[in-house]
Amino acid sequence: MSQLMKAMDLLRAIFDKYAGKEGAKDTLTKKELAELLRAELGAQEPQGKAEVEKFFGMLDNDGDGVVSFEEYVSFVAALTVIINSNE
Template sequence: MYETLITSLSPSVSHSLRTLTFYFALSFFLHLVTMSGIQQAMSLLIASFHKYSGKEGDKFTLSKIELKELLEAELGEMLGKASDKSAVDRIFKDLDSNKDNTVDFKEYVTLVSCLTVMCNDFFIKK
């Protein structure tokens, strides 16, 4: 889609956009490379949350449907039955600590933290 748009522009504008896109991508890559592992992990957690939040309203929270999508796409192998409605309902209820019927970023990070601790415990015992 974007390629078609760029090629439909005049050659000089098209070249400028391609150059700008290249430099933006290069700048982002270099920034990512210079980030520590923890900073990269934090960036990925934030990006993953916002990839799914706001599709159904508030862009700073996950609805039950958005949480289900996130669980299936990002943690499917790990959680197994994320597609099971009752399992998603239980996870959502447990995460929604303030009972506002959404999962905010802090509640989402709680899930990821707990899963990370469980993985660490599993690999330490091996």
């Protein structure tokens, strides 16, 4: 398996781990997103509600109140560009 395929598998596994906690298993709720940010990105604890709202607004492109896998992937891609351009 190529490195890119492995990376995509990993992204999917992380998404599934949090998306399966409550509600629909293929979308992230606000609470699940907060957990993902805290556990996977080392976000500050306790994370402010406003901060979670901000992230959620950035991820939920179609405004349906949940974050789909596609929305999550485009956010991770954007984040990677931001992190790399700051180095």
